[in-house]
Amino acid sequence: MNTFFLVSLIVFWIKFLLTSIWNLKISNFVIMQDTLQKYLPERAVSLSMELIKENGVHLKIVNQRVTRHGDYRRMPNGSHQITVNATLNKYRFLITLVHEIAHLVAFEKYGRKIKPHGLEWKRTFQYLMLPFLRPEVFPTNLLPMLARHFRNPKASSDTDASLSLALKQFDVQDSEKSYIFELPHGSVFRIYNGKLFQKKNKRVKRYECIEVATGRVYLFQPNAEVELIKD
Template identity: 80%
Template sequence: MDNPLRKYLPERAVEPCFELIRTYRVQLKIVNHRVTRHGDYRMLPNGLHQITVNATLNPYRFLITLVHEIAHLVAFEKHGRRIKPHGPEWKHTFQYLMLPFIRPEIFPSKLLPLLAKHFKNPKASSDTDTHLSLALKQFDVGHSDKTYIFQLPLGSVFRIYNGKLFKKGNKRVKRYECVEIATGKVYLFQPNAEVELITD
C-alpha cells in the first residue's frame, strides 16, 4: 500500500517519519495553508496527540515542521507540561529527533551546512533563521515571484498578508524597523518576511 506521506516528504524520510507517527500515536492532519504557522501540536481531550502541518509546504520544510511538532509531544511527555514550549527540553528533543534526517540522502547538499548550524541551537521557528529560511524557500513552488523585505529600498511601502501597509525603515541588529502607515506604530520585521511592494 502506498504511504500517503510520500506526497509531502522527501522519499527517504517517509518510512522514518511514519515510524515516529506510529510510535507516538500521532493523529496527523494535513491542512490548508495558514500564513501565521507551518504546523502545531495539541493534546486532544481523549489523550491522543494531534499534529497539523500545512499541505503547501515544500518537502524539506514539511519534514522539519513535522519533526518540530513531534518534538513538542515527546518533550512534554518526558518532562511534563510545565516546561516552556521552546525551552531547552524541547531544543534537545528536536535535535535528537532531527539528527537522523540531516544527511545527503534526504536533504540537498546546499541545505546540509545550514541545517547543521541551525540545529546547534534550534529556534522556535526556522523562519527566524534568515539564511536557512531563504534557502528552504528556493524549493517552494512558484518562489521566484516573491519579494522579501531585505530586498526593498529604504523608505519603500509594502503590504503584508493581512492587507496592512508599512514603510521600510532602518535595520536594527537583525530585523528592520517598519512603520505601519495607518497607525504610525513601529514594528520589527525579519529580513526574509514575504511582502508585496507598492509601486503606485
C-alpha cells in the first residue's frame, strides 16, 4: 500500500467521522428542540436552544424531586449537566432552566469560588432572563411580578410568595393539597415525606409549625403545599 493511498484513506475516514459526529449533534439538537416544545412556552424554545448550544449543556428532564426544581453540575469530564423537573409548568420550567444555566455561565466566567447565589450569579441570571421577559413568552399578569423579582433574584422563586402563587395557577391542580396560609390556626397537616405538623403563629413572613412526633418547631413558607388532616 503506497503512502499516498494510505494518507488519502486516513483523510477520508477523518472526514467521514467528523461528518457523522456533526450530523449526530444536529440530530440531537433537533430531538432536544422537539422535546422542549412540550415543556416551554412556544416563543421561548429557540432562544432556550441557543443558550443550551452556546454553553454546551447536557439537559436532563427528570421526574419530580420534592427538594428542588432543578440543578447544575459540572461533571468529572468537564461537561455541563443541567437537570429540570418534568412536572413543572412551562413558565416555571423556563425560569428554572435559565436559573441553572446562569450558574454554569457565572462559574465559568468568575470561577468556582463565587457564592452559588451571590452577586455574580444574580447579575448573570438577570442578563440571561431579560430577553424572555416579554408578553410573547409570559402572560401579561405575570410580567410585573417577574420584573420585581428580577431586580434582586432569590435562590429560589418559591421564596417570593407572590410570584410563586402566581406561577402555581398554571400547575395541574391537586385537589388534596392546600397552602399553609390557607390552613386554620392549630390545624394538623402532612408534608411530602409523611411527617405531621401543627400550624402555629406567623413569624414575619413564615409560619411556625410544630412537628407532632418530636415537638420541634419548623418555619414554613406561606405558599408551601401540604395535605390538611381532617378530623
